[in-house]
Amino acid sequence: MQPRELPRPPRTPIDGEGVAHRSRDALRAAQMYYLQDLTMDAIARELRTSRSTVSRLLSLARQTGLVQISISNPAERAPVLEQQIRRRFGVEAHVVPVADSVSDSEALERVAIQAARTISPLMDSNAIIGVAWGSTLSAVSHHLTRKDIHDSTIVQLNGAGNTQTTGITYASEILRRFGQAYGARVEQFPVPAFFDHAETKRAMWNERSVRRILDLQHRMTVAVFGVGSIDAGIPSHVYSGGYLDEEDLAQLAEDEVVGDVATMFFREDGSHRDILLNQRSTGPDLDRLREVRRRICVVSGETKINGLRGALAAGLATDLILDEASARRLVQLAADDRPGAPARLAGTSRADR
Template identity: 60%
Template sequence: MAMGESAATTEKIRDALRAAHLYYMQDLTMEAIASELRTSRSSVSRLLSFAREIGLVEIQVKSPVDRLSTVQERIRTQFNVTAHVVPVPDSINEVDRLERVALSAARILGPFFDSNMTMGIAWGSTLSAVSRHLQEKVTHNSQIVQLNGAANTRTTGIGYASEIMGRFGRAFGAYVQQFAVPAFFDDPRTKEVLWRERSIRRVLEIQKHMDVALFGLGSLLADVPSHVYSSGYLDEDDLASLTQWGVVGDVATVFYRADGSSDDIPLNARSSGPSLELMRRVSRRVCVVSGRSKLPALRGALAAGVITDLIVDEATAHSLLEP
């Protein structure tokens, strides 16, 4: 095969894979895909047929080319994580971008969780979006555990957190373990005392034996506001403290700096979330991120070593690799 023909075939495979991802995993219509790819509806139809013919698509989107794509391979090499890059055009707004990434994440997540497994869930704007797109998968003797409390001075947080947890439980037929404690304690000593209670220790023990942890990244800079920063969990003094200590983001309300360190950040002593050390012991740690505004938080989380699988939009993935 001539070099020009080989390049044309590779480009066609990539276009077919992109069209298949948009059609089967993001539920876009052929008209919408044609607009996004700047081609005709009939061309999209041919690309989808081609994708099926060469085995890119069976029941799910299969992505051998994607696994070997330059961006994903570079992320694997540079950060030692498995990247799942979601094709999203730069032209859409950040709310729609999050929905597209969340929809793909919900479908990518299915094979990660099965019977006799425990999955930890960190509530937040991203996981709320993912929970709305989950597909049902029957599992047995499985459980979903809440990673951090959701109460603050304005609300118990039970409604918000339980809605997210409930969706995951129903989708997988799993038992839900809720964590009815504050997101942040007023006094670290109160947390220390409560953590000795048997009812709390039971949940903490479940967290220690998670098979999968699923989380988004909290960020003060996010274009789509992180729930912990926008819903009364932190007062002005807390926010000033985060700036003072160089915080760039949080995982399950545990804060970290750009270099991934989390030691001596005062709010972490009051947080109900699992330590980054505990998170690093979970065999599969799935992070869902949408939008370039979360790049500082993403870089910090990667430096902290808390991610094994990254589900991210295309533009953010490219930006992550920039010097």
């Protein structure tokens, strides 16, 4: 016996009228089904409709060309959020549909699945691919799909050691999965995440063995990273893994830091050059990171929104993969920004302004 249609509450996405609404709903269902591996029953629960309606939406997606071998999302059919983010921030946005009822860990898993499938087509032969370690990239690395590219290198973006661990195992596993997925050589960066003294960093950066890795980083064609945030729902590894002591955290608060990329910190306006802890960090210089042709940022969780805004203000990303709730919040905050507010040059210090 066929299940009867469930009562449909007002203003649910499935209730949209017209071809445009149906196309949007079909794309949403297709992303969940083909990119996140959700069952039709699970999609029906999230969209608050019946399994048969989901089946019809998937059929519509195939009939209209939204689905071929993979999800087709041409600009003219891009979801509104992706278009708004693209216009406002100048990045290629990929929004992952995730219901508000989903837990932080499940949301991260879904974002990681789609991020892995979005990243792979962007990888080419003869590339130098910089990879940061962290909770988000660890999740992404578990879902990478095999792509045969040649003469490419995966290089670690920042050191991972601290006073409790060398960090080699944690970081190397992430890099190994990237290397296996793309048949690339892996180059680790066996230095601490932070030196105790800026003078030590300057001395180490003059060592030939270290300069070899720095040279690879300087020649990167692709960088892949998450955004660290102190108050994230799933704590960023740099803040939860023993890398920062109370004095460090107090200094970050004094410097008005909202987040980091590869253990290089920044403020909400994107400025970073006078943040003291950056002088001891082994992450890539953010001015140099901006010169990398393709910079892929993966974010999951609204609690990282301030860090994400800072990263975008600093111009660190060309491609952004994020969950739907974070995308909505990002667009909302951008709309709430005061019109006519003076522009600030990303990367400048407070003293420079």
